[in-house]
Amino acid sequence: METPVLDVKKLKTSFFTDDGLLTVVNDVDFHVNAGEVLGIVGESGCGKSVTSLSIMGLVPALTSKVEGEILFKGENLAAANEKRMRQVRGNEIGMIFQEPMTSLNPLFTIGSQLIEAIRIHNKKVSKKQAKVQAIDMLKKVGLPRADELIDEYPHQLSGGMRQRVMIAMAMICHPEILIADEPTTALDVTIQAQILELMKSLNKETDTAIIMITHDLGVVAEVCQRIIVMYAGKVVEEGNVSDIFKNPKHPYTIGLIQSVPDMREKKDRLFSIRGNVPKPGSLPIGCQFAPRCDHAHEKCLKEAPDLKALSSGQKVRCWLYTEEKEQII
Numbered sequence: 001m002e003t004p005v006l007d008v009k010k011l012k013t014s015f016f017t018d019d020g021l022l023t024v025v026n027d028v029d030f031h032v033n034a035g036e037v038l039g040i041v042g043e044s045g046c047g048k049s050v051t052s053l054s055i056m057g058l059v060p061a062l063t064s065k066v067e068g069e070i071l072f073k074g075e076n077l078a079a080a081n082e083k084r085m086r087q088v089r090g091n092e093i094g095m096i097f098q099e100p101m102t103s104l105n106p107l108f109t110i111g112s113q114l115i116e117a118i119r120i121h122n123k124k125v126s127k128k129q130a131k132v133q134a135i136d137m138l139k140k141v142g143l144p145r146a147d148e149l150i151d152e153y154p155h156q157l158s159g160g161m162r163q164r165v166m167i168a169m170a171m172i173c174h175p176e177i178l179i180a181d182e183p184t185t186a187l188d189v190t191i192q193a194q195i196l197e198l199m200k201s202l203n204k205e206t207d208t209a210i211i212m213i214t215h216d217l218g219v220v221a222e223v224c225q226r227i228i229v230m231y232a233g234k235v236v237e238e239g240n241v242s243d244i245f246k247n248p249k250h251p252y253t254i255g256l257i258q259s260v261p262d263m264r265e266k267k268d269r270l271f272s273i274r275g276n277v278p279k280p281g282s283l284p285i286g287c288q289f290a291p292r293c294d295h296a297h298e299k300c301l302k303e304a305p306d307l308k309a310l311s312s313g314q315k316v317r318c319w320l321y322t323e324e325k326e327q328i329i
C-alpha cells in the first residue's frame with residue numbers, strides 16, 4: 001500500500017454570509033500519493049478552488065469555518081497555526097493559479113522575487129547563490145535567455161512566460177506537492193499544451209505530486225493518473241483516468257465527458273448538461289445532481305447517496321449503483 005502524502009478527510013468549508021452559513025465544500029475525502037498527479041474536475045462553482053484554498057489555509061479566517069482533517073504526511077494542517085502554515089506554503093506545498101499577474105508583484109523584477117522566495121525558505125543561501133539557483137530554475141522551466149530575464153519585470157513577459165515563472169517560483173523550494181488551480185485556463189491552446197508538458201516533465205524529474213484543478217477534461221486526460229469529480233461541493237466520482245474515460249459511472253461524469261468537443265466528429269451543436277450548478281444557499285435535498293439528471297428517480301429527489309466503492313475500483317455517489325446493481329447506464 002502506498003502512503004499518501006496528503007490525506008483529506010471529511011473536509012467541510014463554510015462561509016458566514018448575509019444569507020447565513022453557506023457550506024460550499026461538504027464531506028470531501030481524497031488522498032494524493034507521493035509523486036502522483038491527481039486531477040480535481042467539475043464545472044465552475046463546484047468548490048474546487050475553495051478545496052485547494054482550505055488545504056493551504058487561505059480561506060479568510062474571520063468569515064469561514066474549515067472542518068475535517070487535512071493530513072500532510074500525518075500532520076493535520078486543519079489544526080496548524082498561521083506560523084506553521086507560512087512554512088508549509090511555498091516550502092512544502094507550492095501553489096499556482098490561473099492568473100499569474102495576481103501572484104507576481106509588478107514592482108519587482110522576476111529575479112528579485114525568485115531570490116526572495118529562495119532566501120525566505122533558506123536563510124543560509126547568499127544572494128549570489130540564490131541568483132544562480134534562480135537562473136537555473138528559469139532554465140528548467142524552459143525559459144529562454146534566463147540570465148537577462150531575471151532583470152525584467154512581469155509586465156514585460158507574455159502570459160505563457162509568466163506562467164512558467166510562477167511554476168519556477170512554486171518549484172524553487174522543492175515542494176512535495178504542487179497545487180495547480182486552472183493553471184492553463186487563461187492561455188491559448190498551443191501555450192496550454194506546452195505548460196502541461198512542462199508540468200508533466202517536472203513531475204517525473206522531481207517526483208513532486210501535483211493536484212491539477214481544472215474544469216477541462218482535456219487537461220485531465222493529458223496529465224493526470226487519477227481523478228476526483230466534484231459536484232456542488234461533493235466528490236461524486238473517483239477513479240483512475242483510463243477507467244473513468246472508458247467507463248464513467250456517475251451521470252454527471254458521463255455528461256462532462258460528452259461535453260468535450262471531439263475534433264474528429266463535426267457536430268452542429270455541442271452537447272451540454274442541461275441546467276446549472278446549484279448555488280450553495282439553494283441546494284436541492286436528495287442527490288444534488290438529480291434536477292439535471294436524465295436517470296433521476298423518486299429516491300434521488302429525497303435522499304442523498306453516499307460515495308460507494310465499486311468492484312471496478314471506482315467510487316461513485318449515485319443511487320443507480322447499489323450492491324446488487326453496478327452497471328446501469
Ligand SMILES: Nc1ncnc2c1ncn2[C@@H]1O[C@H](COP(=O)(O)OP(=O)(O)O)[C@@H](O)[C@H]1O
Pocket residue numbers: 015017022024042043044045046047048049050051279280
Ligand atoms: N469567500 C466566499 N464567501 C462566500 N462564498 C464563496 C466564497 N468563495 C467561494 N464561494 C462560493 O463557493 C462556491 C465554490 O466556489 P469555488 O471553489 O471557487 O468553485 P470552483 O473553483 O469549482 O469554480 C461558489 O458558489 C462560490 O460562489
Ligand SMILES: [Mg+2]
Pocket residue numbers: 048049050181182
Ligand atoms: Mg476555481
